[in-house]
Amino acid sequence: MIPQKAVPIKLLQKQVWREGLVSLRFEKPDSFTFKPGQFVRLGIEKDFAEGAAYEGRPYSMASLPEDPFLEFFIVEVQGGRVSGALTALEPGQSCYLEPELWGSMLPERIPGGNTLWCISSGTGLAPFMSILQDESVWKQWPNIVLVHSVRFSEDLAYTNLIQKFTDDSRFGANPNNSFCYVPVITREATQFLSQRIPALIESGDLEATAERKLDPVKSRVLLCGNPEMLKSARNVLKTKGFVSPRRGQPGNLLAENLW
Numbered sequence: 255m256i257p258q259k260a261v262p263i264k265l266l267q268k269q270v271w272r273e274g275l276v277s278l279r280f281e282k283p284d285s286f287t288f289k290p291g292q293f294v295r296l297g298i299e300k301d302f303a304e305g306a307a308y309e310g311r312p313y314s315m316a317s318l319p320e321d322p323f324l325e326f327f328i329v330e331v332q333g334g335r336v337s338g339a340l341t342a343l344e345p346g347q348s349c350y351l352e353p354e355l356w357g358s359m360l361p362e363r364i365p366g367g368n369t370l371w372c373i374s375s376g377t378g379l380a381p382f383m384s385i386l387q388d389e390s391v392w393k394q395w396p397n398i399v400l401v402h403s404v405r406f407s408e409d410l411a412y413t414n415l416i417q418k419f420t421d422d423s424r425f426g427a428n429p430n431n432s433f434c435y436v437p438v439i440t441r442e443a444t445q446f447l448s449q450r451i452p453a454l455i456e457s458g459d460l461e462a463t464a465e466r467k468l469d470p471v472k473s474r475v476l477l478c479g480n481p482e483m484l485k486s487a488r489n490v491l492k493t494k495g496f497v498s499p500r501r502g503q504p505g506n507l508l509a510e511n512l513w
Contacts, residue, residue, distance in 0.1 A: 256308045260297060260350040265343050266323055271411045274330035275377075276341050277316065279323045283351065287319050290384035290391075291359045291476075293510075295352040296326065298339045310352055311336040312513070314381040314478070316412075318388065324351070327380035327411065357381075359510040361391055363499055364474045367506065369466055370395035373451060373487065375403040375479030378512050382478065383412055389424050395474065396431045399464045403438035403451050403479070410437055434464045451479075452486035455494075470495035470506050477509040484509050 261283055269277040288294070297310030311334075317325035330341040340349060359381060361370065370391065372382040379402050385391055386398065400419070404410055419425045419433050426433025438447045438454065447454055447463060454460035461467055468475070468491070475496055477484055488496075491507060499505030 256297070256299060256350060257310070257352055259354070260310075260352045262348045263324065263351045264348045265345050268343070268345060272408045274341055275328075275409060275411065277325055277327050277411065278340065278343065279317075279325045280349070280351070282322060282324045283353070286324075286351070286353055288315055288355050289360055290315070290318065290388050291361065291381045291510075292355045292357040293381070294355060296336070296340060297350040297352060298336055299350070300339060308350075309336050310350070312356060314357070314384070314510075316380040316383040318384060325383075327377045327383070329377050357510055359476055359478060359508045361385060361394065361474070361476065361508075364476075364504075364506055364508055365394070366504070367469075367472045367474045368395060369397040369399065369469075369473045371399045371401070371468065371473055371475045373401040373475065373477050373479075375451065375483045376409070376512065378478035378480070378510075379412065380478075381510065382476070383415060385476070386419055386425070387415075392425055392428065392431055396428075397466065398426070398432070399434045399436065399466055401436045401438065401451065401460065401464075403440060403483070405439070405441040407439050407442055407444055407446075410439075434466065436460065436463055450486075451483055452490050455487060455490045468494055468496075473506065475507045477507070479512055481511050481513070484511060 263280040267279040293314040295310040299308045496507040
């Protein structure tokens with residue numbers, strides 16, 4: 255059954271990065287807004303093997319709240335009933351938006367320091383595309399490191415927008431700011447780092463490549479990706495002094511699971 259508050263949204267534009275990996279821009283309901291870093295559920299109604307049904311899954315916004323559209327970065331999961339239907343959509347077709355907002359990976363929850371590390375795997379890049387387009391983030395943290403780990407180089411997406419973070423004076427090109435992009439390719443021989451994120455943090459190779467220290471006093475860390483990566487990365491970061499805010503106690507680390 256379609257949730258009572260769910261509203262249909264029409265696909266406006268589709269960017270195919272490679273087969274099964276897409277960015278989808280949908281029309282945005284007039285009353286809908288959010289904070290960068292939050293996510294919602296997108297749903298579909300279709301005929302499954304057991305009959306017609308509605309199903310929804312969570313996806314982070316990759317767009318800004320003030321954009322006239324909602325953008326999502328979606329990969330087709332093998333056997334995924336919702337992701338497969340969403341990646342197959344073409345402009346003019348629709349899915350459902352469940353407007354309730356979720357997620358606590360909000361940069362405002364970990365103030366302080368001067369360097370923000372945005373560490374992602376796969377489509378966990380999505381919330382960082384929203385967060386880093388927010389000019390206020392660059393005023394809070396003049397030094398920003400974006401890490402994106404994928405299996406193959408064809409999975410590296412949003413390269414034009416990431417280049418904008420380097421070139422635009424509102425972001426990394428401001429004389430008072432700096433920006434470092436660290437792509438990681440784990441299953442293909444390239445010039446980039448190739449180990450998984452937790453190993454790169456533990457060995458110090460991530461810091462060496464970014465030429466910045468993961469200092470718990472000066473750094474704040476946002477993690478988004480698959481649960482296995484998050485669990486391992488959090489354990490390594492904990493040994494370096496990074497903790498999540500809890501019960502009113504300040505922290506310097508926030509994490510969000512992809513599922």
